[in-house]
Amino acid sequence: MDWVWRSLPMIWGLVVDHVAVSVPPIILGFILSIPLGYWASRSRVARAILLGLGSVLYTIPALVLIVVLPVALGTAILDPQNLLRALTVYAIAIMVRSSTDAFSSVSDDVRESARAIGYSGVQRFFAVELPLAGPVLLAGVRVVSVSTVSLATVGAVIGISTLGQLFTNGFQLDFQIEIVTGIVAVLIVAAVFDVIITTVGRLLMPWNRRPARTRASRRPAGVTA
Amino acid sequence: MIEFRSVTKQYADGTRAVSEFSAVIPSRKTTVFVGSSGCGKTTLLRMINRMVDPTEGVIEIDGHDIAATEPVALRRSIGYVMQNSGLLPHRRVIDNIATVLLLTRVPKAEAHARALELLDTVGLDRALANRYPGELSGGQQQRVGVARGLAANPNILLMDEPFGAVDPIVRTDLQAETIRLQRELDKTIVFVTHDIDEAFLLGDQVIILEKGATIAQQGSPEEILANPASDFVASFIGADRGKRRLTVSADVPARGDDVLLIDAGGYAAGVISAPGGKLASGSASPKSRSVSNKTSQAGDA
Numbered sequence: 001m002d003w004v005w006r007s008l009p010m011i012w013g014l015v016v017d018h019v020a021v022s023v024p025p026i027i028l029g030f031i032l033s034i035p036l037g038y039w040a041s042r043s044r045v046a047r048a049i050l051l052g053l054g055s056v057l058y059t060i061p062a063l064v065l066i067v068v069l070p071v072a073l074g075t076a077i078l079d080p081q082n083l084l085r086a087l088t089v090y091a092i093a094i095m096v097r098s099s100t101d102a103f104s105s106v107s108d109d110v111r112e113s114a115r116a117i118g119y120s121g122v123q124r125f126f127a128v129e130l131p132l133a134g135p136v137l138l139a140g141v142r143v144v145s146v147s148t149v150s151l152a153t154v155g156a157v158i159g160i161s162t163l164g165q166l167f168t169n170g171f172q173l174d175f176q177i178e179i180v181t182g183i184v185a186v187l188i189v190a191a192v193f194d195v196i197i198t199t200v201g202r203l204l205m206p207w208n209r210r211p212a213r214t215r216a217s218r219r220p221a222g223v224t225a
Numbered sequence: 226m227i228e229f230r231s232v233t234k235q236y237a238d239g240t241r242a243v244s245e246f247s248a249v250i251p252s253r254k255t256t257v258f259v260g261s262s263g264c265g266k267t268t269l270l271r272m273i274n275r276m277v278d279p280t281e282g283v284i285e286i287d288g289h290d291i292a293a294t295e296p297v298a299l300r301r302s303i304g305y306v307m308q309n310s311g312l313l314p315h316r317r318v319i320d321n322i323a324t325v326l327l328l329t330r331v332p333k334a335e336a337h338a339r340a341l342e343l344l345d346t347v348g349l350d351r352a353l354a355n356r357y358p359g360e361l362s363g364g365q366q367q368r369v370g371v372a373r374g375l376a377a378n379p380n381i382l383l384m385d386e387p388f389g390a391v392d393p394i395v396r397t398d399l400q401a402e403t404i405r406l407q408r409e410l411d412k413t414i415v416f417v418t419h420d421i422d423e424a425f426l427l428g429d430q431v432i433i434l435e436k437g438a439t440i441a442q443q444g445s446p447e448e449i450l451a452n453p454a455s456d457f458v459a460s461f462i463g464a465d466r467g468k469r470r471l472t473v474s475a476d477v478p479a480r481g482d483d484v485l486l487i488d489a490g491g492y493a494a495g496v497i498s499a500p501g502g503k504l505a506s507g508s509a510s511p512k513s514r515s516v517s518n519k520t521s522q523a524g525d526a
């Protein structure tokens with residue numbers, strides 16, 4: 001425990017680095033998967049291709065992807081952006097499925113009625129389809145967030161500062177406390193991300209929570225009546 | 226006035242939903258398209274606001290070919306109410322009603338003030354304004370749908386089976402409300418239903434359709450009831466089953482001033498008041514709405 005207290009500044013530094021590495025792929029994955037998911041929800045062919053591709057990409061081991069990606073993209077092996085690119089690929093691979101489900105979950109009735117009362121195509125996408133896809137998108141981002149935070153640890157293997165360094169160091173020195181500290185720190189980061197994402201979701205989509213709450217609060221009244 | 230001139234709609238998959246349909250829909254009256262499922266009612270209705278474009282023929286509103294009007298602008302100028310209300314679940318009632326106004330850049334305060342007035346118009350409590358649609362009953366949602374359809378003060382209101390999914394009591398309420406609104410606001414209403422009783426109740430003009438939106442008969446409810454043009458129409462309006470030919474029951478003794486009426490099938494269809502054993506006679510010219518209304522309630526019971 002003593003070691004943890006003494007190393008706190010170092011650990012905190014790694015947490016900050018880890019967060020800096022994890023956030024961009026989550027956001028990029030989210031944004032890029034939206035047009036892809038929308039397309040896949042509208043077209044059977046696009047759906048088959050995109051979802052198939054997503055599953056395949058996700059099965060490639062992280063280290064392999066980090067090594068292969070620079071070759072495929074023609075960038076330097078030690079380019080620090082490689083980790084960002086690899087994590088973004090994973091994020092999209094997961095998120096495309098959620099995003100497809102999200103847009104498929106918007107009811108045709110609502111879509112048609114929005115058209116009937118005079119939304120143009122673009123207005124309908126941003127004011128109706130995107131917000132209504134929100135709850136399922138949110139669920140997807142939560143999965144992507146956890147997955148990205150844990151995958152980001154492999155950065156340590158290719159010399160990028162993340163909480164993964166506590167694992168690599170710990171293994172090299174056979175120092176278990178450092179390894180456990182790394183695991184706990186990753187879990188805490190993932191949990192904090194999750195709280196932030198769900199809170200933002202709740203603030204952006206108050207309508208999503210309301211019916212459930214009123215129904216729950218009505219039930220006891222109904223029972224006593 | 227809306228005029229269809231030999232309008233045909235063939236969908237991409239080859240389905241001929243409407244063929245060679247011609248009809249005139251007079252202004253400030255209610256016209257009802259009635260027919261069984263798949264006969265092309267929704268297609269007809271959606272061609273009026275260009276949600277569907279005809280493959281042949283011309284549709285004119287007040288003499289202007291609508292093909293020349295930009296679809297989004299046209300839709301904003303025409304009210305549309307559909308089954309299951311189609312309200313936006315993520316917008317409060319007040320914003321749902323104000324949608325069209327906000328889309329046409331009416332200032333928010335003004336649009337909300339108008340939305341509150343419309344809640345009154347459709348008989349809803351203003352306290353519901355801040356709820357989400359999911360927090361309303363089906364009947365309330367349908368009223369909000371009607372309020373939304375009226376928001377931009379359109380001359381034309383299109384209603385596609387708007388009361389198909391609510392229970393009979395609420396439906397009766399909403400039907401009465403529709404009649405009241407049409408009288409008060411003087412709108413041209415085009416109403417789609419597969420319920421002939423609803424058609425007779427609401428329609429100044431009723432157009433009975435067969436497959437492909439072929440007109441089986443067109444006229445006022447009285448004309449159609451008195452003179453079904455074909456066996457199809459007779460069967461559709463229930464005349465062949467004697468549902469609309471009522472006789473006084475011989476078996477059941479009168480209770481008070483009421484005498485039981487039975488239809489040709491022998492089922493109880495309603496009562497008629499007969500003070501002192503003599504049948505009451507109504508006003509000389511029957512109002513089709515009230516007549517068919519009673520028949521409908523009794524007939525379905």
Ligand SMILES: Nc1ncnc2c1ncn2[C@@H]1O[C@H](COP(=O)(O)OP(=O)(O)OP(=O)(O)O)[C@@H](O)[C@H]1O
Pocket residue numbers: 236237238240241242260261262263264265266267268269419
């Ligand atoms: N987008 C479409 N593509 C292909 N066929 C369609 C489409 N919309 C409707 N149809 C077909 O056109 C015909 C008429 O459909 P429409 O929806 O107008 O009928 P309806 O009278 O409104 O029926 P309902 O009472 O069931 O609502 C049906 O055979 C239907 O399957």
Ligand SMILES: [Mg+2]
Pocket residue numbers: 266267268385
């Ligand atoms: Mg229909």
